[in-house]
Amino acid sequence: MSSYRPSVDNVILASSNEKDGLYEFIVHMVDGTECRVFYNRTPEWKLTNISRLQKTPCPVCRKDFICRCMESFTGEIDQQMNEGQWFEKAATKA
Numbered sequence: 800m801s802s803y804r805p806s807v808d809n810v811i812l813a814s815s816n817e818k819d820g821l822y823e824f825i826v827h828m829v830d831g832t833e834c835r836v837f838y839n840r841t842p843e844w845k846l847t848n849i850s851r852l853q854k855t856p857c858p859v860c861r862k863d864f865i866c867r868c869m870e871s872f873t874g875e876i877d878q879q880m881n882e883g884q885w886f887e888k889a890a891t892k893a
């Protein structure tokens with residue numbers, strides 16, 4: 800088991816389809832890891848997909864190609880998105 804814990808540092812809205820309630824965010828972690836995260840906000844914000852951007856090696860398995868490690872942090876990242884009010888912050892910056 801890895802001791803890695805994601806820590807959300809900044810969130811940017813990459814794309815959205817407000818009519819369908821679909822949002823794509825780029826989430827920057829404190830350690831430099833970046834993830835592409837998809838949400839459906841109907842009826843409430845729900846994380847539907849997460850994948851690591853392959854700019855830096857995976858903080859968990861150290862691979863620099865596609866892996867699914869970040870999926871195991873879905874709940875934790877979702878919680879930080881809520882606690883940090885990133886939906887509101889990122890949406891108004893778009």
Ligand SMILES: [Zn+2]
Nearest residue numbers: 857860866868
């Ligand atoms: Zn990995």
